[in-house]
Amino acid sequence: MQMEKVGYLSTAAVYPVVGNDPFRAPGPSGKCELVTATEVYACADKKLIVVQQRAPLVRGKRKQFVSELCHWIQSCHFTKVIIVTSSYSHERVDTQIAGTQLRFLLSQSLESREGPTLRDHLHWLELERRHPLPGGIQDAPARGDVDQSEIFLPGAGFAKDLFEALRSADVSAALLLLFCSEGDNALDAIQLATAINTWLHLVDLKTKQSWRIPPSWRLQYGSTFEQILYD
Amino acid sequence: MDTDSIVTSHFANTIVLISVAAFAQAYVLGEQSSDLLAVVCSGSMTSHRNSFTQRAPTDRTCFIHRLQEKQKAWVLQCNVEISPEQAFSVTDQVFSKVNTEGLQVIVLTTLPVSGFRTETRHSDLELPFLRALATTHHEGQLPCPLLEQPTTIEGLPAQVLSYCQQHKVDAALFACYTDTNCPDLDTVRAFKVLLQIPPIRDIVTETPDADAQLKKLMTWHTKLNSLYI
Numbered sequence: 001m002q003m004e005k006v007g008y009l010s011t012a013a014v015y016p017v018v019g020n021d022p023f024r025a026p027g028p029s030g031k032c033e034l035v036t037a038t039e040v041y042a043c044a045d046k047k048l049i050v051v052q053q054r055a056p057l058v059r060g061k062r063k064q065f066v067s068e069l070c071h072w073i074q075s076c077h078f079t080k081v082i083i084v085t086s087s088y089s090h091e092r093v094d095t096q097i098a099g100t101q102l103r104f105l106l107s108q109s110l111e112s113r114e115g116p117t118l119r120d121h122l123h124w125l126e127l128e129r130r131h132p133l134p135g136g137i138q139d140a141p142a143r144g145d146v147d148q149s150e151i152f153l154p155g156a157g158f159a160k161d162l163f164e165a166l167r168s169a170d171v172s173a174a175l176l177l178l179f180c181s182e183g184d185n186a187l188d189a190i191q192l193a194t195a196i197n198t199w200l201h202l203v204d205l206k207t208k209q210s211w212r213i214p215p216s217w218r219l220q221y222g223s224t225f226e227q228i229l230y231d
Numbered sequence: 232m233d234t235d236s237i238v239t240s241h242f243a244n245t246i247v248l249i250s251v252a253a254f255a256q257a258y259v260l261g262e263q264s265s266d267l268l269a270v271v272c273s274g275s276m277t278s279h280r281n282s283f284t285q286r287a288p289t290d291r292t293c294f295i296h297r298l299q300e301k302q303k304a305w306v307l308q309c310n311v312e313i314s315p316e317q318a319f320s321v322t323d324q325v326f327s328k329v330n331t332e333g334l335q336v337i338v339l340t341t342l343p344v345s346g347f348r349t350e351t352r353h354s355d356l357e358l359p360f361l362r363a364l365a366t367t368h369h370e371g372q373l374p375c376p377l378l379e380q381p382t383t384i385e386g387l388p389a390q391v392l393s394y395c396q397q398h399k400v401d402a403a404l405f406a407c408y409t410d411t412n413c414p415d416l417d418t419v420r421a422f423k424v425l426l427q428i429p430p431i432r433d434i435v436t437e438t439p440d441a442d443a444q445l446k447k448l449m450t451w452h453t454k455l456n457s458l459y460i
Binding site: 008012018021032034036037059215219224226 | 315316318319320323347348349350351352353354363364365366367369373377378379380381382383384385386387388389390392393396397404
């Protein structure tokens with residue numbers, strides 16, 4: 001799928017970062033295709049807008065960023081908004097360890113439209129509500145006990161805040177997440193992309209065979225090490 | 232930033248942001264007369280109190296100079312740490328005083344080679360070396376290779392370049408990767424290739440004793456660093 005860069009989110013809430021085109025290796029033309037911290041891509045054919053955030057939020061500015069983003073989303077009148085994120089796998093309860101690691105949440109306005117598709121057709125699981133902390137030994141839930149209390153998304157950044165803000169604003173929003181471990185998450189990203197594609201039918205994977213990995217995913221663990229250190 | 236001190240001069244057509252103070256002093260400002268337009272006060276560290284009175288070359292300052300002979304050229308000489316959190320605010324305030332139409336921006340910075348990601352072993356790299364990034368609206372050839380993925384640049388230089396990209400300004404960033412803690416003579420000299428390209432070429436007046444001036448400045452900085460004496 002060819003997406004075109006159409007804009008930027010200019011905000012004080014995201015740390016600045018710049019680099020060369022992450023999707024293509026530098027060509028012989030030597031032309032720089034600058035990327036910045038938060039960019040907006042569009043695919044007119046699929047009527048799809050993608051916002052990519054490449055740097056973390058500045059401490060203390062999460063509320064401001066969520067508010068700015070929510071305001072922009074409302075002004076654009078999108079049919080539906082999908083927040084894609086991950087959550088710490090070591091924070092799972094026992095019942096979440098086996099089986100699919102994909103979970104979803106839907107806002108009330110999207111539930112009637114997409115709920116049956118995700119649950120019955122795709123057989124996805126809704127994120128289990130639970131207490132964020134055991135609350136001490138006495139109040140600790142029994143092993144595997146899932147409490148219907150609140151959305152618990154450790155390691156998901158501002159995803160939960162944004163989802164709740166959109167839900168409150170009656171925007172049709174979905175939150176899609178995968179339980180992930182720290183480290184190289186390339187395979188997790190492919191799994192999430194495949195899941196989104198199964199839902200939205202964006203790319204014909206039967207024809208294209210597989211996803212293309214961008215060159216910027218090289219060197220996940222840093223530069224080549226000095227072998228002499230271990231001789 | 233002390234905004235009171237900025238005259239409403241919306242006619243800069245060149246901004247050179249240099250976080251390598253010695254290069255700015257020896258080669259760009261040199262013997263040229265310049266007006267001190269503004270001082271950037273981040274206030275993040277109490278030891279970095281900035282004021283117009285701190286004029287010694289080794290003072291931790293961040294000044295905006297306007298060249299008297301080339302009134303449309305501003306030089307932002309930054310010898311103080313500006314935290315990434317403050318980069319947005321500083322950039323926004325500096326550019327709020329500038330008409331971005333026809334503007335050219337050059338950013339110079341030094342970075343530790345440990346942050347440069349490459350398949351080549353670091354011991355095989357010839358240090359120091361320059362890498363460049365440019366906005367889509369940058370015209371002209373770059374005198375060094377482009378920064379390769381997946382290496383990225385952060386902080387104030389990144390924010391300035393991001394601003395220029397978003398506002399369709401012709402801008403280029405030159406980063407010198409080095410393995411020294413403080414920029415040494417070789418690191419600063421690596422930027423000399425930029426003296427041959429516009430817009431720096433157009434604003435710099437050749438001074439025969441620039442190299443000698445640089446050596447003197449570097450000696451002052453070295454004397455302050457007494458760790459290895």
